[in-house]
Amino acid sequence: MAPLPSTLRRLVAILGLVHLFSTVSADLDSNLTGAGVRSVFPGDSDYASASAAFNLRFTLDPAAVAYPTTPQEVSSVIQAGIDNNLNVVARGGGHSYVANGLGGKNGSLVIDMSSMKAISINSSTNTAIIETGNRLGDVALALNNAGRAMPHGTCSYVGIGGHSAFGGYGFTSRQWGLALDPIFAINAVLANGTIVRATEDSYPDLFWALKGAAPSFAITTSIEVNTYPAPSYAIVMEYSWSNMDFSTAGQAMYSFQNFSLSGPASPFAGELVISKGSQAGQVTFAFTGAWYGDEGSAVSTLQPWLDTMPTPTSSQLVGNGSYIDTVAQLSGSSLDTSQAPDSSDTFYAKSLMTPEDDPMSLEACTAFMKYLANEGFSSDTNWFVEVELYGGPNSKILEIPNNATAFSRRDTLFTFQLYASSSNSLPPYPEDGYSFVDGMVDSVTSNMPSSWNYGAYTNYIDDQLENWQTLYFNGNYPKLQSLKDQFDPNNIFMFPTSIAE
Incomplete structure (x- = not known):
């Protein structure tokens, strides 16, 4: 018997999924409709867009995508998932590199937070309550309008919920x-539907x-944060070789x-930005930096390194001197999302976090650049590498111990983002x-001692990473496992890189 054409096989697969979900969807539809939560199901006209991943390597079929507007509705959606024996995941901005916001697999119930976008700023305490459906660009604009700011990444379309949940590095x-x-406080809904406000004093382990x-x-439905005065002067620095x-x-x-x-x-x-050279054996080497101190001090701060470098092909200061302008310049897209x-891409990405107390050797740095200059030149992908500066003696990141929060890689000097698109x-x-x-990663790690305690960054999540529990969470993973058993014993919140009991 001849094999079915690929298009027919896809149709059969879709029909199979529709059959699989039909009974669940009927009950789930009843549960969510009864709770008054707008939801999209397989077969609905907007299901394809509702279930689309940012990384088009992934095509997933969630059981439904629900759009709650309150913590109470989030609780109802979780209960609907429990009643229908479904895993439940949250999607904020949807930028998970491996589509974990869609469950990372078929059949999850997605709680899309995009209808929860309130931002409340208290000018007397300089704090803010930010719902997790907000994107970083919207957060930056709202805080800046009040003369305030907080640390966050550059991509304006990334969701604040997932970004802050896994660290959230920015300039x-x-x-x-x-x-x-x-x-200082996180408002969240637990796996049993309980609505809580977690702080250092209330639910401290959570x-x-x-x-x-x-x-x-x-x-997480909202985060409560201390804010900082928006810097009175800020500028972006760009150099290229x-x-x-x-x-x-x-x-x-x-x-x-x-x-x-x-x-x-x-x-x-600042960060180094490496991309393809014009011929084998070469790379394009660039630096993008930002300065948030006194006007006129940006270049002089960088000058000790520039003195070791060849004359750049190009160099410039970019921006009008305002803080919010640097946010826009570094984003490269509108802050008003x-x-x-939003955009999409088809890509594979990895990360590498280098320890502050055991920096890379010159041999490892050279091997890395040799790999990019040769294999990178012949690759048919569009690739880049960013080497982000986390550490150094004056970095706030390093002032907090690795075990103070679940984020465990604070003693990092550089975080590499290694990214290649089709x-x-x-x-x-x-x-x-x-x-x-x-x-790319192997070219560095293979030229360092086997005991080198490097890590990986959870916001550049990698579905093919071996030993990810240690690379992402290091010594904090056993405690996370114990707490998982306490707060989610039935593993409701499960996705491919979730904490296992």
Whole structure:
């Protein structure tokens, strides 16, 4: 018998899923409709858009996507999931690199937080309550309108809920910490539907777990944060060196590491950005930085490193000097996320967090650049690497112990984001793209001692990462397992990289 054509096989698969979900959907529909929660189900005209992943490598079929507007409705959705024996996941901005916000697998019940976007700012206490359906751009605008700010990443469309749940690095993190650090209370709904407010005094163990691994323990509905005065002056710095040979690039990264370890002032932030060169053996080497201190001090702060570098191909200061302008410049897209639809991509990404007390050798830096200059030149992907400065002696991130929150990799100097898209940003993803990105990390780790205590960053989540429990959570994982058994004994909040009991 001849095999079915691929399009027919897909149709059969879809029909099978519809049959699988039909009984569940009927009961689930009744539960959610009875609770007054707008929901989208398989077969609905808007199901395809409601279940679309940011990373188009993933095509998933959730049992339903629910859009609650209150914590009480979130509780009702969780109860509906329990009644129908479904795993429940939250989706904020939807930018999980492996579609964990859709469950990371078929058949999950998705709680989409996009209808919960209130931001309340208390000008007398300089605190804010931010619902987790907000995107980073919207948070930045709302706080800036009150003259305030908080640490967060650059992409304006990323959701504040997931971003702060797993750390939340940004260009102001060396002076203010990670996005989770100014959080003093988390309003959430537990796996049994109970609505709680977790702080250091109330539900302290839960509060600890939510600050680094939240989606495994509860659905966060809002965070309460201390805010900072928006800096009176801020500017973006951009330098680029085209067609740098790999040996020079390795030395340049090594010298940037030395500069970072020398302790640049905390208003300084920056990252190296490496991309394809114009011929084999070369890379494009760039630096993007930001300065949040006194006007006129940006370049002088960076100058000790620039003195070790070749003359740049281009250099400029970008922006009008205002804090919110630097947020917009670093984002590269509108901060008002209602102005345009979100983007999508087809990609594979990994991360690498290097320990502050055991920096990379010159050999490892050079091997990394050699790999990018040669295998990167021949790769048919569109790739980049960002080497983000977390640490140095003046970094706020390092002032908090690794075991103070579930986020366990504070003693990090650099975090690498290693990212490769398909050539046209659409499926299918090339098979050799996986080995290419894996090789980026290997080129560094294989040139360091076997005992090197490197880590990985949960916001650059990797579905193919081995030993992820240790790389993401290090010594905090056993405590997280114990708390998982306490707060979610039936594993309602389960996805491929969730905490296991």
